[in-house]
Amino acid sequence: MANNNGENVSSAKYHNKRIKIRCVINGKSTAPYCVPKTIDIRCSKCGYSEEPTIEILPENEDILKLIDISSDSQPKVLSKLLKMCKFCQYKITEMQNIERIFILPPTGKERKTSDLVNVAYYIGYGVETNNLYEMEGYTTVDPSTQMATHVFTRATKLHSDIDSFAISSRINDNLKEFAIEKPNTEKIFDVLESLYTSYAYNITKIYNRFDLHLAIDLAFRSVLSFRFDNEYVHKGWSDVMIIGDTRCGKGYVAERLVEYFGLGEVISGDNCSFAGLVGGLQQYNKHWVITWGKIPLNDRGLVIIDEASEIPETDWTRLSRIRSEGVAEITKIRAQITNARTRIIFLSNPIKKTISNYSYGIQSILDIVKAPEDIARFDYVLVVAHNEVAMEEINVTRDSIPSIHSNILEQQLILWIWSRKIDEIVFSDEAIRLVYKLSIRLASDYSFNIPLIQGENIRVKLAKLAVAFAGRIYSNKQNGKILFVDKVHIECADAFLRMIYGKSVCGYYDYSILNKTMDLTSQMENFKKVEKYFSSFRNKEELCKCLLLNNNITINDLSEHLNQPQEIAREIISTLLRYNCIQKKYNTYVKTPTFTGWLKTIVIKK
Secondary structure, X not given: OEEOOOOOOOOHHHEOOEEEEEEEEEEEEOOOEEEEEEEEEEOOOOHHHOOOEEEOOOOOHHHHHHOOOOOOOXXXXXXXXXXXXXXXXXEEEEEEEEEEEEEEOXXXXXXXXXXXXXXXXXXXXXXXXXXXXXXEEEEEXXXXXXXXXXXXXXXXXOOOHHHHOOOOHHHHHHHHHHOOOOOOHHHHHHHHHHHHHHHHHHHHOOOXXXXXXXXXXXXXXXXXXXXXXXXXXXXXOOXXXXXXOOOOOHHHHHHHHHHHHOOOEEEEHHHOOHHHHOEEEEEEOOEEXXXXXXXXXXXXXXXXXXXXXXXXXHHHHHOHHHHHHOEEEEEOOOEEEEEOOOEEEEEEOOOOOOHHHOOOHHHHHHHHOOOHHHHHOOOEEEEEOHHHOOHHHHOOOOOOOOOOOOHHHHHHHHHHHHOOOHHHEEEOHHHHHHHHHHHHHHHHHOOOOOOOOOOOOHHHHHHHHHHHHHHHOOOEXXXXXXXXXXXXXXXXXXXXXXXXXXXXXXXXXXHHHHHHHHHHHHHHHHHHHHHHHHOOOOXXXXXXXXXXXXXXEOHHHHHHHHOOOHHHHHHHHHHHHHOOOEEEEOOEEEEOHHHHHHHHHHXXXX
16 A cells, blocks of 8 residues: 655556555535435346445545536436446435545645645545544546546544654653753853854854844744643744844744754745635635635644735734634635644845834834734744844855754654643743743833833743743753743743844834833923914814824814814924824824823813
């Protein structure tokens, strides 16, 4: 029996021969076919009087001739298929189902090289999409197209590599290779720097990019969910954005690590529509088919989306549920829902071509993802620029250095992390207290104008990163059963955020300081100047009401509401911009939160 371990089971040499393959069912027709299974035939002219009951077996490749035909055509097809004469009379006594299914190899690595055909048929009913199966059947041709296809007569649902992973004493002993004795923040970062230097020399060939390797590596180390201080964190998996100039190596590092770890899948955003990312409805032979996209197909795994700047603004909004809840849903002719708890790393070039075109590199995220709520869903955003590494350091001959860990052991460490259940991830009391303490500091240091660090949820992001650091160095209890998060891992998470947001090409920290300084020192002074300017209008109260009631402010709205020429309305907007009371958003202007609060005090006084 042929299998798909390196063999092309679609080859002509496997025609009508038994095959066994492992595959993921990524879609199927919205309804199954019903075709005859047993038929009673009566005829005095031919041999059917001796064997009147005929069964059309799943192993009969002609069974596909019974699908995609009308009821009027069925008698003619059956007559030819069963070689009935014109005097034969028949009665269908039992029916059977055939499902048209769409299949893919189990992993992203296999999908890149596989010749497995996408369209196949299952004689039966009830296979579930977005699940791993072992399918047995045979290769044949589709009678309507003569293209190679598979007919499966048996389907066995399989456990994934994550489900199958079990920590044993041998694996526990092997994974201790990653552990650090008496770790502190400096020691952990030193060990990781040595590790990523080894990656650079032997795997990625991208040198002196510690933060880039770390940002991608940590995304691999997140867990599905966990409990923090009796708070259930449903979304424990990573959601990361890396923005950088062309040729900074972000794509190389991501793709090479996926290949090295043997886990995850890399796809291109410029060739991936919303249907390709999440799923959609399409027609096949005039039948509607629901197929799942790359994100749900990698449920509990990891997917890297390159060229994320090509994702349309509307699709970012449509991705909201899948990013926040880990659920993919298609509501068309028939509603379908599936899990999509997928770690996602978005890779993007800045919209303005280079990071240097922004005053602060972190502002580039605002051009790629427009809605603040969509930006807030990122656990962290790394900004890299071409001038961070000197040309002299890039263009130099390097001798090879020995690898630190084997890729098999690296894969086992990731599977250990991914397989941890909620009650198998434990925070120490010291770690919990430190999360709250550092969350307050981070929230006070960073501006929510770019909503990556917010007082409302930074504790969760800090805890998620700490879990990743703990997993990376195999911090465990009970011989590997428990992933243990201690105070030092919280310190590492805080240091990581401050490292990536504090560097000059990102500028998130400097941007935040500037915003907070402007707010603290000049806010009230600006409002006094605005109030003095408003006093020059006879209808000052109406002007304040107009600004307060309208969330979006335009020149036309001001002109009409105040019965003033557009030149005056334009002057009002110019003044408010000068005193940092409003900001431009697309084709309109929006008030800053502090200006809205000030307007309320003015209107209420009146």
